[in-house]
Amino acid sequence: MNVLLIGSGGREHALALALSKSPKLQTLFVAPGNPGTRGLAQTVALDVANHQAVIDFCRTMQVSFVVVGPEAPLVAGLVDDLERAGIAAFGPSKAAAQLEGSKGFTKDLCREFSIPTADYERFTSAGPAKAYVARKGAPIVVKADGLAAGKGVIVAMSVAEADAAIDMIFGGAFGAAGAEVVVEDFLEGEEASFFALCDGDHALAFASAQDHKRVGDGDTGPNTGGMGAYSPAPIMTPAMTARVMEEIINPTLRGMRQRGIPFKGLLFAGLMIGPQGPKLIEFNVRFGDPETQVMLPRVQDDVLALLHGAATGALPQKPVSLSPETALTVVFAAKGYPDAPERGSEIKGVERAAAMESITVYHAGTKLDGDKLIANGGRVLNITARGASVAEAQKRAYAAIDVIDWPGGFCRRDIGWRAL
Numbered sequence: 001m002n003v004l005l006i007g008s009g010g011r012e013h014a015l016a017l018a019l020s021k022s023p024k025l026q027t028l029f030v031a032p033g034n035p036g037t038r039g040l041a042q043t044v045a046l047d048v049a050n051h052q053a054v055i056d057f058c059r060t061m062q063v064s065f066v067v068v069g070p071e072a073p074l075v076a077g078l079v080d081d082l083e084r085a086g087i088a089a090f091g092p093s094k095a096a097a098q099l100e101g102s103k104g105f106t107k108d109l110c111r112e113f114s115i116p117t118a119d120y121e122r123f124t125s126a127g128p129a130k131a132y133v134a135r136k137g138a139p140i141v142v143k144a145d146g147l148a149a150g151k152g153v154i155v156a157m158s159v160a161e162a163d164a165a166i167d168m169i170f171g172g173a174f175g176a177a178g179a180e181v182v183v184e185d186f187l188e189g190e191e192a193s194f195f196a197l198c199d200g201d202h203a204l205a206f207a208s209a210q211d212h213k214r215v216g217d218g219d220t221g222p223n224t225g226g227m228g229a230y231s232p233a234p235i236m237t238p239a240m241t242a243r244v245m246e247e248i249i250n251p252t253l254r255g256m257r258q259r260g261i262p263f264k265g266l267l268f269a270g271l272m273i274g275p276q277g278p279k280l281i282e283f284n285v286r287f288g289d290p291e292t293q294v295m296l297p298r299v300q301d302d303v304l305a306l307l308h309g310a311a312t313g314a315l316p317q318k319p320v321s322l323s324p325e326t327a328l329t330v331v332f333a334a335k336g337y338p339d340a341p342e343r344g345s346e347i348k349g350v351e352r353a354a355a356m357e358s359i360t361v362y363h364a365g366t367k368l369d370g371d372k373l374i375a376n377g378g379r380v381l382n383i384t385a386r387g388a389s390v391a392e393a394q395k396r397a398y399a400a401i402d403v404i405d406w407p408g409g410f411c412r413r414d415i416g417w418r419a420l
Helices: 010-020 051-060 071-075 078-084 103-112 126-136 159-170 238-258 292-298 303-311 350-354 390-401
Strands: 002-007 027-032 063-068 088-090 120-123 140-144 153-156 181-185 190-199 203-211 214-216 220-223 228-231 264-274 277-284 326-334 359-363 366-369 372-375 379-387
Touching: 002 010, 002 051, 010 027, 010 292, 010 303, 010 359, 010 379, 027 051, 051 063, 051 078, 063 078, 063 303, 071 078, 078 088, 088 303, 103 120, 103 181, 103 238, 103 277, 120 126, 126 140, 126 159, 126 181, 140 159, 153 159, 159 181, 190 238, 190 303, 203 238, 203 292, 228 292, 228 390, 238 264, 238 277, 264 303, 292 326, 292 359, 292 379, 326 390, 350 359, 350 390, 359 390, 379 390
Parallel strands: 002 027, 002 063, 063 088
Antiparallel strands: 120 181, 140 153, 140 181, 190 203, 190 264, 203 228, 214 220, 228 326, 264 277, 326 379, 359 379, 366 372
């Protein structure tokens, strides 16, 4: 089949590589892609916000399946419009994408269907939100309701910090995403990311990962989109995976069906594993970044067949086959990230790193200037290594980073420390 992949980051490079291995694939198109996807797919200049343009392209090029990488096109209803045009698409409908697009929607679903999560309340103005914080005390978590590029969550260690976060969000720091605020209890435990493929009726456990959100070693500094990750998450034992499926994933699917908005695509559960078991922090409705870069190298099944099965209501009943190896990725970011990343510096040595044993280099924020590779974003490269253990994968990843010549970049040097 002809497939269109939408997106431009490291996640999409990883998806393109996995999809390109499928015997079911005829031609892979990617819009807009990046320098890393060029050898795997035909690059397309498409305005993905123009849904009719995407549909017209699919009809012209006989594309029968679309894989949507980022969350914004999902929340904007691209899958709905594609399916109305008779084109299968991987990802949820606009209504179902509220699981990521509105934190309040997800919290209300959890309350209605007894899905374990932190206690919370929703607010549309600052006064009642601050009164709630004063009553509950700190630490406490303040969240913008809508999509805020991963930056709309503030873990406040004091009441004053929570009040400042409430003022910031209602003051317009995140635009329309901050029209409503969710305030919830602080959860303690170990975080993990868990992914399940869903076809509207059934869910299939996919893989687990743990990522590092803070910019600095030792989990210091501001939150980012992710500075590295590893898979599997050691805390996600078979018994814990079974609990997450039974207590969180399956009730979510049942609840969405009962609301008349069945969920298809990938359900990405951010979890806190504490003394009472797993609790949901939040849902995303697409592959994570950089989690995808460590999960897909471990998948031994046909990824295209799995995604198509989820999109068409035909998920296989057998478990996903995963390599027992650990995969670990380190994000190589531009200096100044996450606040003001410096663009335009040249990167050398990527080919040398990619040629090393068990290494894959994924492009995220790069561009080509002639034959020069240039930094063109915040998170620029993802260096992924596979190994028999976290320690082995970590050693290989940093050895590969050390052959890349990029004075304009930096990375954390402790990815995987929790597992070690």
